[in-house]
Amino acid sequence: MTKQIDPLKELSSHRASIDNFDAALIHILAERFRKTKQVGELKAKFNLPPSDKEREKSQIKHLRQLAKDSDLDPDFAEKFLEFIIKEVIQHHKQVQG
Amino acid sequence: MTKQIDPLKELSSHRASIDNFDAALIHILAERFRKTKQVGELKAKFNLPPSDKEREKSQIKHLRQLAKDSDLDPDFAEKFLEFIIKEVIQHHKQVQG
Numbered sequence: 001m002t003k004q005i006d007p008l009k010e011l012s013s014h015r016a017s018i019d020n021f022d023a024a025l026i027h028i029l030a031e032r033f034r035k036t037k038q039v040g041e042l043k044a045k046f047n048l049p050p051s052d053k054e055r056e057k058s059q060i061k062h063l064r065q066l067a068k069d070s071d072l073d074p075d076f077a078e079k080f081l082e083f084i085i086k087e088v089i090q091h092h093k094q095v096q097g
Numbered sequence: 098m099t100k101q102i103d104p105l106k107e108l109s110s111h112r113a114s115i116d117n118f119d120a121a122l123i124h125i126l127a128e129r130f131r132k133t134k135q136v137g138e139l140k141a142k143f144n145l146p147p148s149d150k151e152r153e154k155s156q157i158k159h160l161r162q163l164a165k166d167s168d169l170d171p172d173f174a175e176k177f178l179e180f181i182i183k184e185v186i187q188h189h190k191q192v193q194g
Contacts, residue, residue: 007143014136015152021129022156023163025122026174030167032118039111046104055112059119066120070127076184077123083180087173 033088040092050092056085130185137189147189153182 043050060078067077140147157175164174 007139007145010139011136011145014132014139017132018129018136019156019159021125021132022160022178024125025129025177026160026163026169027167028118028121028125029174029177030164030169032115032122033169033173035111035114035118039108039115042104042107042111048104048108059116062116063119063123066123067127070124072123072127072130076130077126080122080126080180081119083177 029084032084033091036088037091040088043092051085051089059085126181129181130188133185134188137185140189148182148186156182 040050042048060081063077063081064074067074137147139145157178160174160178161171164171
């Protein structure tokens with residue numbers, strides 16, 4: 001016995017979940033930027049360099065592993081982190097500049 | 098009275114929080130992609146178009162508002178969503194192609 005599905009109803013249900021995930025992502029990102037803003041202020045105050053290549057390498061390695069463990073494309077996880085870090089470094093430069 | 102702070106200790110503490118936020122982001126993203134994969138399969142099965150401009154517009158509008166509410170740059174939230182949607186559409190095209 002196969003179950004008839006209404007594709008548009010199904011699509012709408014998936015989208016409701018996606019919207020919830022996106023809201024969660026936005027709120028965590030907001031909190032992450034509050035934190036990196038504090039980091040930026042700290043770095044500006046103590047003349048620490050705005051970017052830290054060693055830290056970034058270790059973040060990338062760690063996130064690639066987390067991605068693998070949760071069946072997310074590790075290349076995407078890396079691109080995602082680079083995307084965020086790029087934004088953060090711009091913010092830091094604005095603070096220091 | 099001002100409190101002496103150790104900038105490197107402070108930095109390390111902020112970074113521990115950032116790592117936790119990143120782990121949360123990766124896991125939510127993994128779940129979001131599981132969902133969009135289901136959407137992609139549904140769209141392929143019922144010949145629905147891989148992208149939906151109206152849906153994207155409404156997502157952007159909603160996320161910009163959420164970003165404003167949580168004091169995140171709405172332009173960044175929009176760029177972030179576009180970054181993810183671009184990846185999802187590539188996945189959908191791979192499924193349909």
